[in-house]
Amino acid sequence: MNSAWIVVALVGVATIAFKAAGPVLIGRRSLPPHVQSVVDLLAPVMLIALVVTQTFGGDEEITVDARVAGVGAAVVAIWLRAHVIIAMAVAAAVTALVRLVA
């Protein structure tokens, strides 16, 4: 079908396999330390790359637009220890406001 369903199928199968890897396949063994430290870094690396993509990403160009203001406001909210949902709402509201004015 369309791209959404391909994503659903492939990500679903991979995630089910990741979660089952320990309990089904590995038993009581653990990952070699160097593999473990690479895997440990995957989540922060991907999350920050996503932040950059969502903030500055354009169609083969770096775009500085209303999103930067919204994400900047979210940075302040997160720094002030606001709940994630609040930070998301702040980002959306500030971005929408800048777009409305611009």
Next chain:
Amino acid sequence: MGDPTDSQPRIRDGMRAALPLAPSPILFGLSYGVLADASGFGAVAAVVMSATTFAGAAQFASLSVLDAGGTVVAAVLAAVFLNARYAAISLTVASIFPGGKLRRLVESQAIVDESWALSGKRGRFEWPILVGAGMLFYVLWIGSTAAGTAIGGVLDDPNALGLDAAFAALFLAMAVPYLRERRARQAAALAAVITLALTPFAPIGVPLIVASAACLLGLRR
């Protein structure tokens, strides 16, 4: 006093332990459903993904890459790289799952960051807490995704509302706990530089995938 539940928690103890965290999957599930439906991912696909992938960050990641106009390959890889951590997490609890392989396969799907963290709170990992908490989160996650898709249809242009920036805020908030470690900060900074440097030259989503190589900093001593 001598009550066996003191030492042997049950599934329902896991559900009870997860209750204070319930607002989080509900709100995230709602927003995932809203965004998925509004961005054209499709309501049914979103609910099926919540039921099979059952991992918020990866679901939001693939959705945001597709929404930004990225390729299917980039959307899949971004989500798969994010969820690779579950292989490591599942190893830490590999020995607590009872029964045969099929049962362990099914019950291991209750592993999410929150259920895993709750299950290890008493100094050792406890299977009933992990499975009980995971089951509660699972039901809430699917239910709120479905509810979100029902609301989502009301929005015709989600990006006019700044939802693209909301994605960025979500990923940033999720990254913060990891960034307390120096190694993670260095790798994340490198990933940010790689992503920015490639953005003017590579199709949407590709910089993200190349940036994942920053995790190889973990090989350094």
